[in-house]
Amino acid sequence: MSWRRRMEERYNPKAIEKKWRDIWEKEESFKASVEAGKQKYYLLEMFPYPSGRIHMGHVRNYSIGDVVARFKKMQGFNVIHPMGWDAFGMPAENAAIKRGIHPSSWTYDNIDNMKAQLKKMGFSYDWSRELATCDPEYYKWEQLIFLKMFEKGLAYKKHSSVNWCPECLTVLANEQVEDGGCWRCGTIVEDKELEQWFFKITDYAQELLDDTYKLQGWPEPVLIMQRNWIGRSIGCEIDFPLENSEEKIRVFTTRQDTLFGATFMSLAPEHPLALKLATDDCRAEVQAFIDKVRKQDKINRTSEDFEKEGVFTGAYCINPLTNLRMPIMLANFVLMDYGTGAVMAVPTHDQRDFEFARRYELAMTVVIQPPGRELSPETMTEAYTEPGTMVNSGEFNGLDNESAKDKIADYLETKGIGERKVNFRLRDWGVSRQRYWGTPIPIIYCDACGVVPVPEKDLPVVLPPDVELTAEGGSPLARKKDFVEVACPACGAPARRESDTFDTFVESSWYFLRYACPHFDRGPVDRSAVDYWLPVDQYIGGVEHAVMHLLYARFYTKILRDLGYVGIDEPFTNLLTQGMVCMETQKCPEHGWLYPEEVEDGKCSKCGKVAELGRIEKMSKSKNNVIDPDTLIEQYGADTARLFCLFASPPEKALEWSEKGVEGCFRFLNRVWRLAFDSLAILSAGSEDGSEPETQKVAKELRRVTHQTIKKVSEDIDDRFHFNTAIAAIMELINAISGVEDKGKIPAALRESILALVRLLAPFVPHIAEELWSALGQDGCVSEAGWPEWNEAALAQEQILIVVQVNGKVRGKITVAAEADAETVKQTALADGNVARFVEGKEIRKMVVVPKRLVNIVVK
């Protein structure tokens, strides 16, 4: 073979990848359209925020999705695989403030860049369905849905607090609060009450909970997290009359069995009665406490080790069962958002109440005694929260506390003191954001008419482009007069437009529906398209979205169902949550975190100091431990980049970056390439009809391995998403083919094997697979070629290997006929020389035979 020919045959990813991308694009290979008779398959990956460049997390997520999309297409499904942009959000505003670029041009430039990058990866997207959520053609429909929700009372306004920087006069996101201070100026952040829009997700709490039990295709941990987040609990609401007043305080408790032990009352500092109840003597202290708590972080406030603090209001209420006077306290660990914002305190049987009572020297009464010991308030060192027997509880004494729960609930209901109540931890979804780069909330405030929805015909309320964004605070839209000042749609009087925008989670709660009909202009969705394509058969994205995004998307689907837009209850039939992408960090004592390319021979390229190896952490710009996918594609090609992401670990686990691992993948593709081209001569000479004499042992064995690999790869992709083991199996197949001594003697088996190999590779590394498919003289694209099927008969083995253990330790291996019965297997096992050595002179007590696997001889 000439040297020149060899050069031509070298694997050159750059050339072939471009070639096949152009062909797919020209042929519109991945354009999806409704085909009534064909079974659809909707494969969706979580769409990206257009931050500027794609990162390895995207590459991984979308490589995983692309394998499944291409696999399903080869299996004959009508696959829809769309992509778009979650295009509203804070980073665009930050860029505007920092660099003076308009959020819109920043966002659209980023989209252009990232789209080019995604295209270079060779993902099988139907780009004709692309959408960007910042496009008025998208958010117009979001505004319409909001109006419908408003009509039905599912969107409403209420007071709620935000993080407020008194220096910048601006609202801060949680991530903009660092150690309780503003990220820009460090000023201590305060709570500020604002009127905000909420979605009534709590109306759907029960259904959202119930339906988690129908989501068979979701990972159990995600379902558990959602159930815990919804947090259904059954208990009672109980009224405690105020002393010397007609008014009552209502509490929610799951422990009505401990009601006789309630010795004081704890209110959230935000409780409407908090300041009202304060006596003149206590008012100053109460006010100071409220102000102090307002500055405390909400997560810390409720944590167990956080100092439990409170203040006495000076007022008392009455325990309705014991008639005891209970001092009313404010406590920092009581939240207004949960239950009623008031807690009956039972220090003997609740740890937080216990600590609080000890600190403020409040009364304690034991009402549940544990089996076999006796508690007394004087000697207790912690609350007793386990089951036990009721004491000090009047007519309920002697009952076990679990049955007392029911009895006391009955009693409260008959006496009209309280009632059974199901309570959810889930709170309504606050959607107002005091920001510019988001969907305007389509509402107008009129002095005469009140809250007036923008009429449908006036939608969309377009985000005005010419808005000045500066570091100094407030809501940018609120300052823009020609936006805010508007005539009331009802009465025509001068009115004021809502200047808040939506939480960006709203856009991502229904984009998967819009993909079915991205250009539909008569409503949010075209019902017939949605009915055909939805639900999403497989959704893939980061585990960090396990609770919020996925819960909101489920909620929105139910809302849109109840509004008649869709006919489904749940949006995502199957869910795959992928792990993150990690990499070693490196740090120079002088220059801080180093990019991998700034380290040469373990030294900082700027100063020559030895770089310290840090921990392996999630790839992040702040730690500089990032790899730019473009460099990777440039160096090795998209197929290698994809292969590495898929091979290095199973999708749900963390992926650790390794340059060596990438090289290994590149070498593997070269090996495939060489194998195919080295076999060309034999394949073109070989018989086409596959009439290899089956008597040839080598041919038969190669067939067996080939079909076994087809089975393994099919099952690994379809049932388990274990792409790493699927690829490992393909590697074994290559090793098996390469190991065949005289390939020229078995052209038909070789041909079957190599053609299967190329098709098995196609979902993972589509470019090289297409090139080899055509080089092997096959017509059309491998992506249209269909998925290979395995032949059960070809898998059969005449002889199988059985492991022989003595007392659980492997002592020998025997080969028996595949159909050998247990008795034959036992005798063969005992006849094995080494096994006999360990059994000799001992009494055989038992022999366990696991068919086709193992024999365990138990001796003494």
Place this chain on the structure above:
RNA sequence: GCGAGAGUGGCGGAAUUGGCAGACGCACUGGACUUAGGAUCCAGCGGGCAACCGUGGGGGUUCGACUCCCCCCUCUCGCACCA
């Protein structure tokens, strides 16, 4: 703090239903080819001279445990205005 996961050779990982621990790849070692090798091919590769010991640590269930149960340690993700 609360909720949910993870931990296996020098490294990434495999072991699908309780049945050979370490598939496959990387790194490494030796050899072949070669002007050369950071290419390719072949062979070896958990520890220990061995008996044996080995799946984060400690207990338990079982003929048999990476796998199931209890306790502990470490790390990761989410916690409602980041997306």
